[in-house]
Amino acid sequence: MTDTPRQDHADHPLRVRDFYLGRQPVLDRNQALFGYELLFRSTPLGQANIGQGGAAGAPATGTTPGLNATAAVIAHAAQLGLARAIGDAHCFLNVDTDVLGSDIYAFLPRERTVLELAASVMPTDAVLARLAELAGHGFRFALDGIGSASAGDSERLQRLLPLARFVKLDVRNSSQPALTALVARLHGMHQTVVADKVETRDDYQACLDLGVDYFQGYYFARPSVLGGRKLSPSQLAVLELMNLVTSDVDNAGIERAVKRDITVALNLLRLVNTPAVGARQRIDSVSQALLVLGRRQLQRWLQIMLYAEPGTRGHNQTPLLMLATTRGRMMELLAQRLRPGQRHLSEIAFTAGIMSLMDVLFGIPMADIVEQIPVSEEIRNALLRRSGFFGELLKLAECIEQPHPQDEGALPALRGLAIAGDDMVELEMAAFQWSDSVVRYAI
Structure with missing residues (x-):
């Protein structure tokens, strides 16, 4: 050879x-x-x-x-x-x-x-x-x-x-x-x-x-609404933190809330020290995480934590975590490429991507999720109707994941967004690598 x-x-x-x-x-x-x-x-x-x-x-x-x-x-x-x-x-x-x-x-x-x-x-x-x-x-x-x-x-x-x-x-x-x-x-x-x-x-x-x-x-990524299913204490704690991060509560209040659940605190610190964050020095405390990351980035890692619940390593949350982080990162990179210089759009794209599998994660309809988790109208439209700029990105990401994309509308979505094949592969590989880096630390 x-x-x-x-x-x-x-x-x-x-x-x-x-x-x-x-x-x-x-x-x-x-x-x-x-x-x-x-x-x-x-x-x-x-x-x-x-x-x-x-x-x-x-x-x-x-x-x-x-x-x-x-x-x-x-x-x-x-x-x-x-x-x-x-x-x-x-x-x-x-x-x-x-x-x-x-x-x-x-x-x-x-x-x-x-x-x-x-x-x-x-x-x-x-x-x-x-x-x-x-x-x-x-x-x-x-x-x-x-x-x-x-x-x-x-x-x-x-x-x-x-x-x-x-x-x-x-x-x-x-x-x-x-x-x-x-x-x-x-x-x-x-x-x-x-x-x-x-x-x-x-x-x-x-x-x-x-x-x-x-x-x-x-099969692991298909919504399955389960009657009477309850969120775990850890997931409820993370959701509470997500609401605090998007509210007017000061950093000290968020830090106190994180420290009330030691498991959440430890998992958060493990995640924010992944190579995917790119921090120049190790983050050793919740207060430091808030200062280094800022609220938008902290919200990102809390969203990821919902898919990486303790005690489920090696089970169905693992492939779902990989898919959610890949999809979120892919949409973020696409937004960066299509709307350069508009960082807030790429952050919204990531959120829409990672939230798009929460109906599977929680076993409840997406319409209920967007009522319980505060989101912008743009994200709501993307998640519920696949409409708007972020809805188009989400449709593209979903179609590419399918084994027979020509039956799912991938090609029209690709043509509409006008990204050369070479560029698309580079973005995909970057998303795959980023997701792999996150999952290594999260599970």
């Missing part, structure tokens, strides 16, 4: 400026993060014009045109700092025969990279030899999209299964009895089973009961 990409892939006709990243979490049975599947999608971003209602360029397909284009895109993304997109997690990447034959792999963290073999990958002698070579360098493989209809004893599966560490099951297109038999069979062959397209909590519970090892999808 060489250390540089082949020239034919470096010169691939795909314009690598015209893509953005999708990142979908893969969680273990405790709902803690195991990895991300990275999706490289093409988009006519560079052709868009803000403020003009017409279409900007030809519509994109939602994924890069042909998996062989993935080689060029991965190489380009890796040069931007692919590790920023995954942190310490594993990275799942879709590959076909052309990508398998490329030399993009020098760019990848091989000990944490899982190559998903597309359905088009046939187990020819040359392909099997290449898989053995890559396995020798530390890469692992997954068979993608296996369902009951494709789970027969085909020659392809018989030859590829011994080389695969993971098998990803399409749970949306398989019956429960078929999945039960398939999971049992795969476990009998010592395979690690990943349930793909897990989009509801019912999907998750059904797969959990089957004994599935990992789960991919955004």
Whole structure:
């Protein structure tokens, strides 16, 4: 294996400026993060014009045109700092025969990279030899999209299964009895089973009961209104502090309120000392935190604390915390890029982003949340109606998170905001890295 990409892939006709990243979490049975599947999608971003209602360029397909284009895109993304997109997690990447034959792999963290073999990958002698070579360098493989209809004893599966560490099951297109038999069979062959397209909590519970090892999808981020659910004392304390911070209470009053709950105080100090804050010296007291951060920044860390409640480490708050901090930071960076010099707008964008998942966190409707937590009319419109500037940013962030953004309106949102693909990827990676830094300290 060489250390540089082949020239034919470096010169691939795909314009690598015209893509953005999708990142979908893969969680273990405790709902803690195991990895991300990275999706490289093409988009006519560079052709868009803000403020003009017409279409900007030809519509994109939602994924890069042909998996062989993935080689060029991965190489380009890796040069931007692919590790920023995954942190310490594993990275799942879709590959076909052309990508398998490329030399993009020098760019990848091989000990944490899982190559998903597309359905088009046939187990020819040359392909099997290449898989053995890559396995020798530390890469692992997954068979993608296996369902009951494709789970027969085909020659392809018989030859590829011994080389695969993971098998990803399409749970949306398989019956429960078929999945039960398939999971049992795969476990009998010592395979690690990943349930793909897990989009509801019912999907998750059904797969959990089957004994599935990992789960991919955004089931943890779907609102589920639970009757009679009460907020924890810690969450109530943080909400009280958020109200004080936005009121006329002086800093001494806020400091007294923080110190009344030692757990809140300690968690706050841990968070404000993360590298994400960028403080030049360690912050050792609540009063110092108030002086160094100011009220707007203190409010930000209190919002994050709601998702990082003590005693829930490794459980459902963890992926939600990652998603909320990534979404908030992404919207903040987008606002900075689109409205330079207007810092207050980027701060509002962050708040709208991180609050957009509080209905999931608390299990109560968003309309009730904006009545209980004082917010501006701009944030209210964004959260309830996805309208206004911040509503557009929120729609874009939500669409990019989806596995099939062309069905969710991502491309119109991207065209409307007119950010070049290269710029978008840079903002995404910065948001991923910032979120990873926060979560390391918060859980």
